[in-house]
Amino acid sequence: MTKNTRSLSAIAAMLMLLAALPAWANDTYGPIHHGETLWGIAGRVYRHQGVSRDQVMLALLRANPGAFAVSCNANSPLHTGAVLKLPPLAEVEALSRAEASREFRRQEREWKEHRRTGRPLVCPPVSKPAAPPLKPAAPPKQVPPPPKPAAPPKPAPPAAKPVTPPKPSPPAAKPAAPPPQAKPPAPKPTAPPPTPPPAPAAAPPSKPAAAGARAPSIMPWWSWPVLLFVVCFFLGIVAVPAGVGGGVLFVPIVGGFFPFHLDFVRGGGLMVALASALAASPGLLRLGLASLRLALPLSVLVAISQIAGAMIGLILPAAIAQTSLGIIILGIVVLMWTSKKADVPDVPRADPLSAALRINGIFHDTAHGQDIEWKVHRTPMALGAFIFIGVLAGMFGLGAGWANVPTLNLLMGVPVKVASGSSSLILSMTSSAAWVYINEGAVLPIIVVPSIIGMMLGAMIGVRLLRIVKASAIRRMVIFMLLLAGARALLKGLGIGL
Amino acid sequence: MDDSHKYTSEEQLLYAKVLSIGVKVGFVLLVVSFGLYMFGVLKPLIPIHQMPKDWHLPVREYVKVTGTPTGWEWVKMIAKGDMLNLVGIVVLAGISIVSTLAVLPIFARRGEKALLIISVLLIVVLLVSASSILH
Numbered sequence: 001m002t003k004n005t006r007s008l009s010a011i012a013a014m015l016m017l018l019a020a021l022p023a024w025a026n027d028t029y030g031p032i033h034h035g036e037t038l039w040g041i042a043g044r045v046y047r048h049q050g051v052s053r054d055q056v057m058l059a060l061l062r063a064n065p066g067a068f069a070v071s072c073n074a075n076s077p078l079h080t081g082a083v084l085k086l087p088p089l090a091e092v093e094a095l096s097r098a099e100a101s102r103e104f105r106r107q108e109r110e111w112k113e114h115r116r117t118g119r120p121l122v123c124p125p126v127s128k129p130a131a132p133p134l135k136p137a138a139p140p141k142q143v144p145p146p147p148k149p150a151a152p153p154k155p156a157p158p159a160a161k162p163v164t165p166p167k168p169s170p171p172a173a174k175p176a177a178p179p180p181q182a183k184p185p186a187p188k189p190t191a192p193p194p195t196p197p198p199a200p201a202a203a204p205p206s207k208p209a210a211a212g213a214r215a216p217s218i219m220p221w222w223s224w225p226v227l228l229f230v231v232c233f234f235l236g237i238v239a240v241p242a243g244v245g246g247g248v249l250f251v252p253i254v255g256g257f258f259p260f261h262l263d264f265v266r267g268g269g270l271m272v273a274l275a276s277a278l279a280a281s282p283g284l285l286r287l288g289l290a291s292l293r294l295a296l297p298l299s300v301l302v303a304i305s306q307i308a309g310a311m312i313g314l315i316l317p318a319a320i321a322q323t324s325l326g327i328i329i330l331g332i333v334v335l336m337w338t339s340k341k342a343d344v345p346d347v348p349r350a351d352p353l354s355a356a357l358r359i360n361g362i363f364h365d366t367a368h369g370q371d372i373e374w375k376v377h378r379t380p381m382a383l384g385a386f387i388f389i390g391v392l393a394g395m396f397g398l399g400a401g402w403a404n405v406p407t408l409n410l411l412m413g414v415p416v417k418v419a420s421g422s423s424s425l426i427l428s429m430t431s432s433a434a435w436v437y438i439n440e441g442a443v444l445p446i447i448v449v450p451s452i453i454g455m456m457l458g459a460m461i462g463v464r465l466l467r468i469v470k471a472s473a474i475r476r477m478v479i480f481m482l483l484l485a486g487a488r489a490l491l492k493g494l495g496i497g498l
Numbered sequence: 499m500d501d502s503h504k505y506t507s508e509e510q511l512l513y514a515k516v517l518s519i520g521v522k523v524g525f526v527l528l529v530v531s532f533g534l535y536m537f538g539v540l541k542p543l544i545p546i547h548q549m550p551k552d553w554h555l556p557v558r559e560y561v562k563v564t565g566t567p568t569g570w571e572w573v574k575m576i577a578k579g580d581m582l583n584l585v586g587i588v589v590l591a592g593i594s595i596v597s598t599l600a601v602l603p604i605f606a607r608r609g610e611k612a613l614l615i616i617s618v619l620l621i622v623v624l625l626v627s628a629s630s631i632l633h
Binding site (some may be wrong): 034039077098115145182219221222224225259260261263264267271275278279281282283285286287288291292293297298299300303304307309314318356357361362363364371421428429430431432433434435436438439440441442443444445446447449450453456 | 503504506509510511513514515517518520521524525528529531533535536545547549550553554555556557558559560561563566567568569570575580583584586587588590591592593594598600601612613617619620623624626627628630632
């Protein structure tokens with residue numbers, strides 16, 4: 001177990017290191033990752049340089065109109081894969097704080113109106129067409145801020161300094177909305193002409209934090225819940241024999257291959273893990289294969305640390321979240337591949353804490369046809385491990401069976417069957433992270449409900465499958481699936497090849 | 499002879515009983531409300547065909563763009579198809595609070611103070627996370 005704890009600590013250290021790595025270099029930023037927002041980017045570049053976020057966002061829009069779904073509105077989504085040019089500070093300052101704030105609010109109103117009415121946003125034509133999304137547009141020759149009547153624009157800022165040519169952009173990035181050429185007529189009364197480039201007919205949403213968004217799907221809406229149901233049904237089938245919870249498969253696979261933002265995938269993952277655990281727990285408790293006395297103290301710590309994890313997860317920039325998720329999943333692959341199990345570990349003496357709480361029990365082992373008594377040791381150490389597990393589970397919506405079982409079994413000495421059952425019980429008792437996601441609006445019924453139903457039905461088949469196929473073969477298959485999903489999340493987070 | 503008490507305890511059986519009822523209720527609510535939502539019986543707050551335009555956004559942007567309620571505000575819109583689904587979700591997320599509440603009297607009667615305090619603490623943590631105070 002020390003080995004397992006060490007590998008988890010290493011993963012945490014790598015996470016922290018990754019979090020410190022900036023995504024920008026020289027005069028460019030990018031490529032933009034799925035889910036990355038202009039708001040987030042603006043908070044990271046030009047820090048401590050005395051300029052406001054509104055100033056930075058508008059300067060980025062002016063310098064990179066082609067990177068936006070609507071080239072004259074900073075609220076429109078960024079194209080995934082685009083590389084942004086970072087204009088010189090002088091250009092950022094060209095618009096005063098007050099002017100930038102007014103202009104941003106104007107664009108925000110315009111965007112809201114567009115969203116509400118569905119009327120296309122029309123950007124005034126430019127002499128030079130915007131570059132395609134993946135290659136940031138040619139330096140926009142000054143885009144004087146579209147002034148409001150009350151705020152006349154400043155004189156055009158100096159020409160953009162030559163910037164580092166954009167890195168070769170990754171191929172992917174389907175533009176969030178095909179940018180049809182600008183239809184010149186009738187700019188909105190509030191948006192006088194002076195600005196550049198073209199406008200798409202209908203752009204996906206956004207708001208202050210303009211999204212670095214994935215292209216809206218061309219598939220009909222109903223195909224997604226159906227697909228989710230089918231995928232989760234199969235995940236449910238393999239999860240039981242592989243001995244993993246639904247969440248650990250759901251998050252990397254749905255996060256990697258479906259068009260939902262990772263926030264919703266994590267919310268879904270937590271609910272799927274919770275629902276699976278809830279369905280299993282009553283039966284396990286009645287059979288004595290889960291222990292309430294064991295689960296209660298651990299659940300308190302897990303519940304608290306899950307809240308912290310969920311809150312961190314929700315503020316984590318998408319790219320870092322994806323990268324970290326990839327690393328964690330690959331760590332889980334290693335853990336699953338290498339960890340051993342002890343059917344009934346030898347516990348010479350219960351530790352004082354577990355003895356005081358009377359954490360012990362008896363269960364009937366049908367395989368050996370006998371009753372087995374158990375007790376636990378190293379409880380204080382396990383409490384520490386569960387704090388760490390809770391943070392990770394809340395942060396990535398993974399559930400925590402993958403870590404609970406080895407901790408209970410190898411560290412505390414709980415027989416493997418009781419460890420699996422009690423892990424399920426702990427998952428069902430610790431809905432705190434799920435609550436955080438529900439309250440944030442990150443639990444979307446259209447994602448969560450078909451997933452839960454699919455996973456539950458699949459699990460029923462999985463239980464039958466367990467009798468006829470070798471669990472070890474399915475376990476290997478799941479490890480392989482996780483390996484692929486983890487690698488994909490990692491590459492996606494790093495913006496490589498996707 | 500009933501072996502259940504040999505392998506479990508009174509509080510464990512009670513916990514399982516309450517949990518089992520809650521889970522069944524939650525699942526039924528989830529399936530029924532989802533049917534009403536999907537088949538358009540109840541009009542949703544966010545038009546269902548619009549969802550693919552927005553679900554790629556980070557949640558905080560999604561909420562702003564679509565006007566999705568946060569915290570417990572959805573209760574006021576419970577007649578909307580999508581919001582109604584949250585009833586089943588909330589039942590599933592909250593049933594462990596009820597189950598833990600149910601076993602408190604047993605711990606109290608037996609004078610098991612440590613487990614009583616731990617259970618109360620767990621309920622408090624879950625209630626705080628559910629209350630949207632942290633939102």
